[in-house]
Amino acid sequence: MTNTILSLKNVTKKFGRQLALEHVSLDVKKGDIYGLIGRNGSGKTTIMKIIADLSKETSGQITLLGHSKESSSYAQALNRAGSVIESPVAFNTLTAYQNMKIICLQRGIHDFSVIDETLKFVNLADTGKKKFKQFSLGMKQRLGIAMALVNQPDFLILDEPVNGLDPIAIVELRDLLEKINQERETTIFISSHILTELYHVSTRFGFIHNGKMIQEITKAEFDAIVTEGIIVKVEDTAKASVVLAEHLAAEFEVLSQHEIKISSTSATVAEINKLLVVNDIHVEGIDKQEYSLEDYYTNLVKTVGEE
Ligand SMILES: Nc1ncnc2c1ncn2[C@@H]1O[C@H](COP(=O)(O)OP(=O)(O)OP(=O)(O)O)[C@@H](O)[C@H]1O
Numbered sequence: 001m002t003n004t005i006l007s008l009k010n011v012t013k014k015f016g017r018q019l020a021l022e023h024v025s026l027d028v029k030k031g032d033i034y035g036l037i038g039r040n041g042s043g044k045t046t047i048m049k050i051i052a053d054l055s056k057e058t059s060g061q062i063t064l065l066g067h068s069k070e071s072s073s074y075a076q077a078l079n080r081a082g083s084v085i086e087s088p089v090a091f092n093t094l095t096a097y098q099n100m101k102i103i104c105l106q107r108g109i110h111d112f113s114v115i116d117e118t119l120k121f122v123n124l125a126d127t128g129k130k131k132f133k134q135f136s137l138g139m140k141q142r143l144g145i146a147m148a149l150v151n152q153p154d155f156l157i158l159d160e161p162v163n164g165l166d167p168i169a170i171v172e173l174r175d176l177l178e179k180i181n182q183e184r185e186t187t188i189f190i191s192s193h194i195l196t197e198l199y200h201v202s203t204r205f206g207f208i209h210n211g212k213m214i215q216e217i218t219k220a221e222f223d224a225i226v227t228e229g230i231i232v233k234v235e236d237t238a239k240a241s242v243v244l245a246e247h248l249a250a251e252f253e254v255l256s257q258h259e260i261k262i263s264s265t266s267a268t269v270a271e272i273n274k275l276l277v278v279n280d281i282h283v284e285g286i287d288k289q290e291y292s293l294e295d296y297y298t299n300l301v302k303t304v305g306e307e
Pocket residue numbers: 015018019020038039040041042043044045046047193
């Protein structure tokens with residue numbers, strides 16, 4: 001049995017002559033909190049609308065919870081999904097409870113006990129007569145999420161929920177997402193244009209730029225790359241590895257054909273350089289790696305732009 005919840009294969013979307021998505025492929029696995037990262041206009045909302053069937057792809061295949069978008073059974077997949085795309089849509093002059101009741105009726109849910117239970121779950125149990133228009137942005141986001149949770153979805157789509165939130169509301173939202181993911185076993189697909197905002201909560205990342213998926217990476221892979229270390233560029237990584245293993249008390253890994261990353265060492269850049277050179281290794285470059293998350297993303301985008 002596959003554990004893929006969502007898969008996009010070669011999805012392209014054109015608005016007239018404008019290409020908004022170009023052969024986008026991605027996979028979201030069961031249990032993931034998948035962070036879709038991309039600058040404004042990179043295509044995040046378009047992807048989410050296509051998945052939620054609010055927009056039609058120009059070409060490509062989408063499969064959600066085992067149902068292909070081309071088949072009539074895709075509606076069954078959407079019944080097991082919830083989404084908040086663009087801003088949360090609720091009636092301004094109604095309370096949280098009243099807004100939830102409307103969603104329940106739209107979804108064919110007549111057991112209204114789910115309303116109080118869900119409002120409590122998202123920490124909006126005590127808003128009483130307060131109307132949606134009087135809510136803070138964080139509260140609005142949480143009500144939007146509560147509305148998306150009434151049918152106990154297996155898959156939740158959230159488009160830029162962190163946008164405009166203050167730091168405390170961001171932490172509250174992160175906690176809520178973790179709770180939804182762990183207690184309700186809901187797979188989450190979430191977008192942001194700021195990597196640091198999704199870093200702590202995501203288990204997997206997809207980086208999108210100008211409508212193209214430029215990298216999909218797990219949190220563990222990502223951490224290995226951005227963790228500080230010393231990057232050595234050499235002609236022959238095999239020969240250099242032997243020297244490092246013999247003479248340096250440090251962990252190291254071969255990153256690519258010509259790159260080795262040395263971590264957890266007290267040796268300085270100069271000492272490592274000397275060690276390699278005296279052992280007849282031609283060092284093409286050696287540098288301390290001090291990546292911030294945003295640096296990583298900026299470099300990734302730059303590299304793609306230069307290709
Ligand atoms: N209905 C539409 N008609 C024409 N162009 C559109 C439409 N919707 C989106 N686009 C274009 O498609 C591209 C991707 O837009 P999209 O809204 O998906 O990006 P985004 O990553 O969600 O950005 P943001 O963070 O600003 O919401 C943009 O260039 C946008 O102008």
